[in-house]
Amino acid sequence: MQTHQAMQKNVQRLGMRLEGISGDDQAFINFENVSKWYGTGANRLHAVDNVSFEAKRGEFISVLGPSGCGKSTMVMLTSGLEKLTSGRITIAGQKIAKPYTDLGIVFQQDLLMDWRRVLGNVLVQPEFRGWKVTDYEQRARDLLQLVGLEKFADRYPHELSGGMRQRVSICRSLIHDPEVLLMDEPFGALDALTRDQLNLDLQRIWQENKKTVLFVTHSIAEAIFLGDRVFVMGPRPTKIVEDIKIDLPRPRKLDIRETPEFMAYVHQIMAIFLKMGILKS
Amino acid sequence: MTVGVQHVNDAQVPFSRFLWIVLEKSRSVLLVILTLVAWEAFVRFFDVPVFLLPAPSVIGQTFLNDWHVIALNLPPTMIEIVAGFILSLVIGVPLAIIIVYSPTAESFLYPPMVASQAIPKVAIAPLFIVWMGYGLAPKIWIAFLIAFFPIVIDTVVGLRSIHPGMLQLGRSMGGGSFKVFLKLRLPTALPNIFAGMKVAITLAVVGAITGEFVGSQSGLGYLMTSASGQMDTPLVFAVLVAISVIAMALFVVIELIERISIPWHSSSRTRGGGH
Numbered sequence: 001m002q003t004h005q006a007m008q009k010n011v012q013r014l015g016m017r018l019e020g021i022s023g024d025d026q027a028f029i030n031f032e033n034v035s036k037w038y039g040t041g042a043n044r045l046h047a048v049d050n051v052s053f054e055a056k057r058g059e060f061i062s063v064l065g066p067s068g069c070g071k072s073t074m075v076m077l078t079s080g081l082e083k084l085t086s087g088r089i090t091i092a093g094q095k096i097a098k099p100y101t102d103l104g105i106v107f108q109q110d111l112l113m114d115w116r117r118v119l120g121n122v123l124v125q126p127e128f129r130g131w132k133v134t135d136y137e138q139r140a141r142d143l144l145q146l147v148g149l150e151k152f153a154d155r156y157p158h159e160l161s162g163g164m165r166q167r168v169s170i171c172r173s174l175i176h177d178p179e180v181l182l183m184d185e186p187f188g189a190l191d192a193l194t195r196d197q198l199n200l201d202l203q204r205i206w207q208e209n210k211k212t213v214l215f216v217t218h219s220i221a222e223a224i225f226l227g228d229r230v231f232v233m234g235p236r237p238t239k240i241v242e243d244i245k246i247d248l249p250r251p252r253k254l255d256i257r258e259t260p261e262f263m264a265y266v267h268q269i270m271a272i273f274l275k276m277g278i279l280k281s
Numbered sequence: 282m283t284v285g286v287q288h289v290n291d292a293q294v295p296f297s298r299f300l301w302i303v304l305e306k307s308r309s310v311l312l313v314i315l316t317l318v319a320w321e322a323f324v325r326f327f328d329v330p331v332f333l334l335p336a337p338s339v340i341g342q343t344f345l346n347d348w349h350v351i352a353l354n355l356p357p358t359m360i361e362i363v364a365g366f367i368l369s370l371v372i373g374v375p376l377a378i379i380i381v382y383s384p385t386a387e388s389f390l391y392p393p394m395v396a397s398q399a400i401p402k403v404a405i406a407p408l409f410i411v412w413m414g415y416g417l418a419p420k421i422w423i424a425f426l427i428a429f430f431p432i433v434i435d436t437v438v439g440l441r442s443i444h445p446g447m448l449q450l451g452r453s454m455g456g457g458s459f460k461v462f463l464k465l466r467l468p469t470a471l472p473n474i475f476a477g478m479k480v481a482i483t484l485a486v487v488g489a490i491t492g493e494f495v496g497s498q499s500g501l502g503y504l505m506t507s508a509s510g511q512m513d514t515p516l517v518f519a520v521l522v523a524i525s526v527i528a529m530a531l532f533v534v535i536e537l538i539e540r541i542s543i544p545w546h547s548s549s550r551t552r553g554g555g556h
Contacts, residue, residue, distance in 0.1 A: 081449045101455040107446045114545045115468045128454035128464070156545045 027054035028212050029078065029180065034087035035237075036073055047073045049237035050087070057179070058210040062223035064269065065233030066278045072184050074238060075214045079103060079182055091180060101129070103180040104173025104211075108188045110165040112157040118144065118168050119153040125176045136175055143171040146208070147201055163194035167201070174209065181211040185218065196254055199225055203251060221257055224248075224265045232272050242272055335515040343515035344522060350504065351523050357500040358524075361417055361489035362531065365424020366482055373429040373481075374474065377436030378462075398430050402488060406495040420492030420500070427488040428481040432474070439473025440466055472546045475539040482535050486528045501527075 036048035047070035055061055065071040076082045078089060080100040089096045104125075112121050122140040126133050144150045147167040157165055166186060173181060187195045199222060206213060206226075217223050223230045224246055232242040248261060256262050273279040304311070317337045323329070324336040331339060344351070376394075380387045402423055409419035443466050451461035493502025501520050508516035539548065 076449075079449075079453055081452055099452045099455070101453060103453065105450060105453050107450070109444060109446060111444055111447050111450055113465070113468065115471070115543065124464075125454055128451065128456045128460060130455075158545060158547070 026056070028057035028059075028092060029055040029214070030088075030090045032088040032090075034074070034077060034089060035085050036070070036077060036082070037085045046237035048077065048084075049239045051239055052087075053231070053240060053243065055212055055214070057212055060206055060213045060226060060228045061215065062227030062230045063214060063216045063233060064220060064223040064230050065218065065238060066235060066273075067218055068236065069233055070236045070238035071216050071233045074233075075182050075184060075216050078180070078214060079105060100180075102176075102178050103182060104176070104178045106166070106169050106173045106181070106183045106186040108185040110157075110162075110169040112165055112168055112172075114157055117154050117156055118149065118160070121157065121168055122171045122175050125172060129176065131176075139177075140171065140175055143174055144168075146205060147171060161194075163190055163198060166190065166198065170202070170205070174205070174211075177209075179212060181213045183213060183215045185216050187222070188218070195222070200254065202226065207251060220266055220269050224262060224269070225252060225254075225257060230265075230269065232269055234276055235278060241276065242269075244268065332512045332514045335518060339515050340518040340522065344519040347516055347519060350516075351501070351520060354499055354501050354504045355523070355527075357417060357497075358489055358493065358502065359527070361420040361424055361492065361500065362482075362485045362527070364417070364421045365488055366428055366478075366485040366531075368421065368425040369429035369432050369481055369485065370478065372425070373432035373477075374436050376429075377433045377440060380433070380437055381440040394430065394433065397426065402427050402491050403495070406492055409492065410496040415496055415498055420489050420497065423492040424485040424488030427491075428485040431480040431484065432477040435473045435477030435480075436470055439470025442473065443469045471543050472548055475535070475543065475548070478535050479532060479539075482531045483528050486524065486531070490524060 031051050031053050034048060034051045035046075038045040038047055051074055063071045063075055073082060077084050078091070078096065078100070080096045080098055091100060091102075113124065116124065119137070119140055122143065123133050123136055126136040141150060141153060144153055147170065149164060149167055149171075152160060152164065157168070160168070166189075170186070173183075187198050190198065203226060215223075215226055227246050230242075230244045230246060231240045232244065233239070234241045244265065246265060248256060270279060274281060321336045321338060324334055335343075376390065380390055405426075406419070406423055409422055413419040413422070447465055447469070448461060451465050456464070489500070490502040490505075493500040494506055497503040501524055505517055505520045508514075508520065539546075
């Protein structure tokens with residue numbers, strides 16, 4: 001397959017030596033005592049406090065915490081776009097020191113380029129990377145089909161609803177077949193029904209592509225529904241208060257949220273938030 | 282519903298609606314016509330001397346009779362306006378880019394820029410004439426001086442309006458700062474740049490005419506001053522009409538270019554339409 005070959009070449013061009021990298025049970029993303037401070041002097045702001053964790057390749061990790069606690073910062077540190085103050089982050093054994101490009105990012109805002117049509121918005125990734133765009137067109141169309149937008153490829157973003165726009169943004173984050181997907185409250189701005197639908201869609205996409213996902217949310221139900229693990233984060237400076245393994249069968253349907261097993265996780269997390277004083281009874 | 286009823290509906294309802302739509306769409310035209318009629322009646326009724334206020338009919342007659350004089354003086358003014366405008370675009374946009382990317386440059390450039398706008402253009406126009414003579418050059422620079430300001434201001438606003446996440450996205454895709462600028466920042470700013478251009482083109486008209494008032498041997502501004510010197514008030518009004526038609530036409534041209542180049546932006550969509 002031409003596209004696949006092209007991607008392999010690109011992987012090499014990126015200097016990512018994927019051969020010889022561990023199997024599934026070894027750490028893929030590794031945080032070692034990571035801290036982040038903003039600013040200097042009296043205005044210094046402590047955002048992330050000594051976070052350590054290991055994520056396996058293909059694992060879906062929900063990062064759950066109150067607004068403004070620094071969980072987004074923590075996740076953005078993975079991209080290398082934000083510099084960490086102390087500690088060490090590695091992805092596939094490679095230390096993150098500059099912007100790491102083998103990842104896809106989905107923000108709370110879809111950040112589509114209004115001046116590009118839907119297809120052009122997805123293809124912006126290979127274009128920016130200087131890859132041959134035509135090699136990726138079929139894959140872009142396949143991804144749009146995966147999220148039910150194949151008929152909208154030639155539309156402008158302003159013609160789309162909020163949920164559709166965010167779907168395009170997810171396609172854009174996957175077009176270059178990255179190993180890592182960072183999602184920073186991607187569904188926070190959507191209505192509840194659209195959000196449910198996108199949770200289902202995301203689960204399906206993830207099961208087909210098996211990216212390693214760091215998914216930031218402040219919805220307890222969303223975190224449990226999507227995650228293999230849920231990191232419950234404390235208030236700023238944030239740290240992982242509890243790392244909960246979610247042992248629910250996949251694919252999960254929406255009604256799983258009414259099962260006693262699911263509710264048990266919800267209660268467990270609520271209890272942690274109550275104890276921290278983030279929730280008050 | 283029978284075909285007959287349908288037919289009656291087609292014939293009756295649309296007619297009154299048609300009238301209504303015509304009235305609604307032509308409100309501004311209607312206002313102009315009413316004003317002209319009132320003007321004409323006022324001048325005739327009070328027998329106002331023509332050198333004070335000529336009737337619209339007289340102005341129209343002058344416009345037709347003296348058309349060749351107006352046409353003769355049109356090209357220099359057009360050149361001054363367009364050249365001044367293009368100059369303000371060519372200098373204004375890069376200036377805005379420098380201001381956005383360098384706080385040092387901003388602190389140097391902003392105060393003199395604002396000061397340049399505080400000085401009345403009529404006051405410095407004679408200086409430009411002294412420096413550059415009676416040709417086109419001083420008018421072009423006056424037009425530039427007045428037109429570049431909105432372009433710089435709007436471009437700065439546009440370049441700064443980019444979402445910080447968009448910049449992060451650009452860098453995560455491996456884009457260097459030039460690529461991020463060209464493919465993300467500049468397109469984001471385009472709607473603002475066009476807004477600035479629309480203000481600038483009308484100001485360039487003002488600048489060119491101002492320059493011609495102060496000292497020139499041709500152009501519509503020159504024609505106006507010489508006509509008023511000879512108490513030829515109808516010609517003054519005729520030239521005034523010509524100038525405003527030019528200004529409107531140039532504005533429409535910019536709007537057309539805007540529609541073609543940024544069809545995705547709300548300013549290019551039909552007004553009052555959905556979304």
